[in-house]
Amino acid sequence: MAYFTGRTAVITGAASGFGLEASRIAAREGMNVVMADVMPEPLARAAAEIEALGAPVLPFQLDVSSAERVQAMADATLARFGVPHFVFNNAGIAIGGLIWEHSLKDWEWTIGVNLMGVAHGVRVFTPMMLAAAKADPGYQGHIVNTASMAGLVNMPNQGAYNVTKHGVVALSETLYQDLALVTEQVHAHVLCPYFVSTGIFQSDRARPSEMRDSGAALTPSQRAAMILGEKAVTSGKVSAAEVAQFVFDAMQAKQFYIFSHPGERALAPVRVRGEDIALGRNPTDPFAHRPDLAMRLREALKG
Numbered sequence: 001m002a003y004f005t006g007r008t009a010v011i012t013g014a015a016s017g018f019g020l021e022a023s024r025i026a027a028r029e030g031m032n033v034v035m036a037d038v039m040p041e042p043l044a045r046a047a048a049e050i051e052a053l054g055a056p057v058l059p060f061q062l063d064v065s066s067a068e069r070v071q072a073m074a075d076a077t078l079a080r081f082g083v084p085h086f087v088f089n090n091a092g093i094a095i096g097g098l099i100w101e102h103s104l105k106d107w108e109w110t111i112g113v114n115l116m117g118v119a120h121g122v123r124v125f126t127p128m129m130l131a132a133a134k135a136d137p138g139y140q141g142h143i144v145n146t147a148s149m150a151g152l153v154n155m156p157n158q159g160a161y162n163v164t165k166h167g168v169v170a171l172s173e174t175l176y177q178d179l180a181l182v183t184e185q186v187h188a189h190v191l192c193p194y195f196v197s198t199g200i201f202q203s204d205r206a207r208p209s210e211m212r213d214s215g216a217a218l219t220p221s222q223r224a225a226m227i228l229g230e231k232a233v234t235s236g237k238v239s240a241a242e243v244a245q246f247v248f249d250a251m252q253a254k255q256f257y258i259f260s261h262p263g264e265r266a267l268a269p270v271r272v273r274g275e276d277i278a279l280g281r282n283p284t285d286p287f288a289h290r291p292d293l294a295m296r297l298r299e300a301l302k303g
Helices: 017-028 039-051 069-082 103-137 158-182 200-208 220-236 240-254 262-280 291-301
Strands: 008-012 032-037 057-061 086-089 142-148 186-192 257-259
Touching: 008 069, 008 103, 017 032, 017 039, 017 086, 017 240, 032 039, 032 069, 039 057, 057 069, 069 103, 069 220, 086 103, 103 142, 103 158, 142 158, 142 220, 142 240, 158 186, 186 200, 220 291, 240 257
Parallel strands: 008 032, 008 086, 032 057, 086 142, 142 186, 186 257
Antiparallel strands: none
C-alpha cells in the first residue's frame, strides 16, 4: 500500500510481541485497528494504549484455533470498520522437546494455534478482500502470515513447532500464487523471524485447560527447549518493533518474504537445506558451525 491512513488493520496476537508493535505502527499511521488476543487482561491494556495514540480500536478476545471465533471477529470488523486492508495472522505459540515426546494435546494445541489459526484467517478474510478489490479498483489488501525461520529449516528438539511453521510457509506461498491468478490488488506475505524477544516461550500461560496434560512432568528435552529457547530469544539483537516495521515496509514494497535477519549468516541454513535436497544429501548437522550449542543441548537432554 502506498499509504495506510484511514485504512483498517486486523492483528492477532496483538497484546504482545510483533502484534503489539504492529498495532503501534498502525495507530501512528492513522489506521483503524482490530486487536485480537487470547489473553483478556493484556489485550485490554494493549487496546487502551493504542486508543491513547488516537486510533479507533476494536479489541476482540479469541483463540485463533476456533473457526467460529475468527468468523465472529471478521463479522465484528466488517460491522465496525468495513473490509480490512491489512490482515496480520500473527498469533502463535511455542513448545519444544524431542518429537516423540510431544503428547496428543501438544500436537493439537500447536497445530490449532500456529497452523489452523492462520488457515482460518486466510479462509475468512481473503474472500471479503477479493470482493472489495472487485468493487473498488483503488482497493489494496495485504495478508501477512507469521511463520518462522523454523518454517524454512528444521532445528532439533522443536518438532511440532517446526511442522506448523513449515505449514504456514507452504500455505503462504500457495496463497501468493493463488492470488496472482485472480487479482493484482490483494497480496500475500510471510514473516520468518529468527531469534527476537517476543515472549513466545511463555506461551504455556495461554494454554487452555483442555489442552493440558494433567499431572504430566516436563521431560529433560522439554525443559531444555524452554530454557535454551528463552535464552536465545532474549539475547536477540533485533527488536520486535524493528520486525513490525519490516512488515509495513514489505507491504509497501509488495515483498513476499520478510526476514528479521536478512543477512547471509542467518539465511545460510536455508541455502544449505536447499542444497541437501537438490543434491540428495542427508540433512546437514544444523550445529556444524556451532558445536558448542550441540554440546549444550546434549548435556541438557541428560537432565
